[in-house]
Amino acid sequence: MKVEFIFVGTELLLGNIVNTNAFYLSNVCSSLGFVCYNQSVVGDNRERILETIEMSAKRSDIIILNGGLGPTEDDMTKECVCEYLNIKMNMDEDTKKAIEAYFEKKNMPLCDSNYKQALKPEGSMLLKNNNGTAPGFIIEKDGKIFILLPGPPIELENMTKDYVIPYLKTKSDGVINSVTVKMCGVCESEVENRLKDMIDRQTNPTIATYCKEGEVHVRVTAKAEDEKSANKLLRPIVKEIKSRFGVNVYSTDDEATLESSVVDLLVANNLTVTTVESCTGGLLAGRLINVPGVSEVFKEGRITYSNKSKRKTLGIKKRIIAEHTAVSAEVAELMVKGASAFNKADVIVSVTGLAGPSSDSTNIPVGRVYIGCGVKGNVKVEEYNFAGNREKVRANAVTSALFMMRRCILEYLSESVNG
Amino acid sequence: MKVEFIFVGTELLLGNIVNTNAFYLSNVCSSLGFVCYNQSVVGDNRERILETIEMSAKRSDIIILNGGLGPTEDDMTKECVCEYLNIKMNMDEDTKKAIEAYFEKKNMPLCDSNYKQALKPEGSMLLKNNNGTAPGFIIEKDGKIFILLPGPPIELENMTKDYVIPYLKTKSDGVINSVTVKMCGVCESEVENRLKDMIDRQTNPTIATYCKEGEVHVRVTAKAEDEKSANKLLRPIVKEIKSRFGVNVYSTDDEATLESSVVDLLVANNLTVTTVESCTGGLLAGRLINVPGVSEVFKEGRITYSNKSKRKTLGIKKRIIAEHTAVSAEVAELMVKGASAFNKADVIVSVTGLAGPSSDSTNIPVGRVYIGCGVKGNVKVEEYNFAGNREKVRANAVTSALFMMRRCILEYLSESVNG
Numbered sequence: 001m002k003v004e005f006i007f008v009g010t011e012l013l014l015g016n017i018v019n020t021n022a023f024y025l026s027n028v029c030s031s032l033g034f035v036c037y038n039q040s041v042v043g044d045n046r047e048r049i050l051e052t053i054e055m056s057a058k059r060s061d062i063i064i065l066n067g068g069l070g071p072t073e074d075d076m077t078k079e080c081v082c083e084y085l086n087i088k089m090n091m092d093e094d095t096k097k098a099i100e101a102y103f104e105k106k107n108m109p110l111c112d113s114n115y116k117q118a119l120k121p122e123g124s125m126l127l128k129n130n131n132g133t134a135p136g137f138i139i140e141k142d143g144k145i146f147i148l149l150p151g152p153p154i155e156l157e158n159m160t161k162d163y164v165i166p167y168l169k170t171k172s173d174g175v176i177n178s179v180t181v182k183m184c185g186v187c188e189s190e191v192e193n194r195l196k197d198m199i200d201r202q203t204n205p206t207i208a209t210y211c212k213e214g215e216v217h218v219r220v221t222a223k224a225e226d227e228k229s230a231n232k233l234l235r236p237i238v239k240e241i242k243s244r245f246g247v248n249v250y251s252t253d254d255e256a257t258l259e260s261s262v263v264d265l266l267v268a269n270n271l272t273v274t275t276v277e278s279c280t281g282g283l284l285a286g287r288l289i290n291v292p293g294v295s296e297v298f299k300e301g302r303i304t305y306s307n308k309s310k311r312k313t314l315g316i317k318k319r320i321i322a323e324h325t326a327v328s329a330e331v332a333e334l335m336v337k338g339a340s341a342f343n344k345a346d347v348i349v350s351v352t353g354l355a356g357p358s359s360d361s362t363n364i365p366v367g368r369v370y371i372g373c374g375v376k377g378n379v380k381v382e383e384y385n386f387a388g389n390r391e392k393v394r395a396n397a398v399t400s401a402l403f404m405m406r407r408c409i410l411e412y413l414s415e416s417v418n419g
Numbered sequence: 420m421k422v423e424f425i426f427v428g429t430e431l432l433l434g435n436i437v438n439t440n441a442f443y444l445s446n447v448c449s450s451l452g453f454v455c456y457n458q459s460v461v462g463d464n465r466e467r468i469l470e471t472i473e474m475s476a477k478r479s480d481i482i483i484l485n486g487g488l489g490p491t492e493d494d495m496t497k498e499c500v501c502e503y504l505n506i507k508m509n510m511d512e513d514t515k516k517a518i519e520a521y522f523e524k525k526n527m528p529l530c531d532s533n534y535k536q537a538l539k540p541e542g543s544m545l546l547k548n549n550n551g552t553a554p555g556f557i558i559e560k561d562g563k564i565f566i567l568l569p570g571p572p573i574e575l576e577n578m579t580k581d582y583v584i585p586y587l588k589t590k591s592d593g594v595i596n597s598v599t600v601k602m603c604g605v606c607e608s609e610v611e612n613r614l615k616d617m618i619d620r621q622t623n624p625t626i627a628t629y630c631k632e633g634e635v636h637v638r639v640t641a642k643a644e645d646e647k648s649a650n651k652l653l654r655p656i657v658k659e660i661k662s663r664f665g666v667n668v669y670s671t672d673d674e675a676t677l678e679s680s681v682v683d684l685l686v687a688n689n690l691t692v693t694t695v696e697s698c699t700g701g702l703l704a705g706r707l708i709n710v711p712g713v714s715e716v717f718k719e720g721r722i723t724y725s726n727k728s729k730r731k732t733l734g735i736k737k738r739i740i741a742e743h744t745a746v747s748a749e750v751a752e753l754m755v756k757g758a759s760a761f762n763k764a765d766v767i768v769s770v771t772g773l774a775g776p777s778s779d780s781t782n783i784p785v786g787r788v789y790i791g792c793g794v795k796g797n798v799k800v801e802e803y804n805f806a807g808n809r810e811k812v813r814a815n816a817v818t819s820a821l822f823m824m825r826r827c828i829l830e831y832l833s834e835s836v837n838g
Binding site: 012013015016029043052102108113114130132154277281295298300301304306308309313 | 439443474612627628699709717719723
């Protein structure tokens, strides 16, 4: 079956936002085995939306429309699809109530226009939106399928995961299964290089690599008659990739994130953790705390941004900072050791670095970061040199710290077993 | 003049890469005052590329094709445009020499296919590529303009800056200028409602609203003969919007973020700041620290995630937490007061809430967050109820905390002036 996308929104045409939804949806559909030949972007204009729908319906079987489901007059995707298909809309009482509850909870006034989102095309399947007020819809008519999805990425992605993927799977002939091998500490070109022989001889399963904020994901996709046969095709390939990259691989679980893999490891082994951050300023703790259940292992963290706070809170001597500067392996190590004075956590991580935008009087290059990690008192420090702007350096530092935590904990665990 | 984009590349359809070029080119064209109604993405397929070119040439004056200028058989953008326009190609000797020099410098073997890139459509203008081997081309024929640009962002962006923008300026009538009014604490539908009269009578300038992670941006765009006249059109509209939304507006500066507006306010008034975070776990400090120059006002922050840490670090009595729970206005207030014991900052912000995914034994609903903000000892607490998953609740809490900080600081400043 041929699928095609229509992205609706003047903000895309004006260059106000990057169309990451195109990337996300293309990925989803190609991994499910659907062929996609065309994508269109069109503004919030009735005539042009209708034109685009007509063109897409001529050449594709499944038309996914993204955006234009909001409450304002500019939002008209649903109205245009119904006009094209000659379908009426009726008020959906459940959605109406959900919208009222949403606004009541937020303590915000509800306008008449908000009720527009509760209108449901006749004969359509309604897709609940747990992260916003715009439901999605699937409409099957005259052998064509129209899928209408909201524009905000978090709403789109959750709705796609919960409803669209399971639905599309029923439309695909055969079964497509995929496993994503998630790794850190290697760059994409190196991964491609080390998998070249496998990529060159791929037919089924196929192998594709993706770059993701300091991580590389290798997706292995198999097509077969049933789930069991697909998994049988996947297993040896995934095993081979895992064995080639060893400790770089942190998970093959679709739901896992780098931080959840670290928190899982801590919880499973009854290890508590604390963070002392300088340049990352709380982002490392912030990512750890995004994992539900982290409260079992994370009690407190500190952001020691100034030199004074490194002295006062962590007891690092003025002389040491003067001699080595705050961005040094020595200070990263002393941050870990100093933290143990106020927090008896089993794992202590420190980050200190120069995120930019410009270098300071110390001549340390922008992007230089030191990460310290102590497990039960055994402290290691690593030096990193990241490229990019302040935001990118800080994000990379957080990812590297999580990956280093994982490695240090695994090392400690294997030593305790062997020792 | 109407401009439209065709992005050529199967990698876009498969979801292997994000189409950041669409964002870049849309921005360039809209800021030059060109109207863009459509964008298409098409794979590396002769028939479908020709179809898309034909469709685009029917409805637009300037067609910008991006990608498909490489040396391989898959690259056929130039060939397709020439086929559509019935134009021959000839070897361009300068480009041929440049390609030979490029490969010699890199010490790489040159294949016959590489010479394909030196073929120049008859009557076209060649755009030199200083970052790769594929030149770009501008072809004017039968009242239409075709601009062919390479796919790699660095090549595209430099070529656009050097040749395409100067060329397009000669084709643009007038200047387009825009101002974005950035606000917080209101939802998009409310903003539209309160601007409805202005939006309804808009022609020039135009007014458009955008939702952005807890913020609403209103972009006002004016078209005029020159910069000065455009700004004259913008000024009264921007002023009116600002007066309607008062404290909700945090900036009209393109470069400003909510956090930079808070940090600027702190720096300008010589106010230091600290954070004590529970559910946001460092993300608030992390966003503040993303602003260069924050070190002048932010020295240290704490993440007091567990009840024990709220007791130990902030001195909040066990009895208080037992009585009110950790997610309460009382605890938010005591977090601010407790923080002053170890940090004499002028502004102290606390966040405590239940981010989910599930409620705990206290029956507090997921999404309930209390934010405390003290300025020079005067502490306020606000209750919020956010919708969405753990990540969204936390992100919303951070945005609301920043916005509350801004309001409290402004209030303090106006009181000091009046008092």
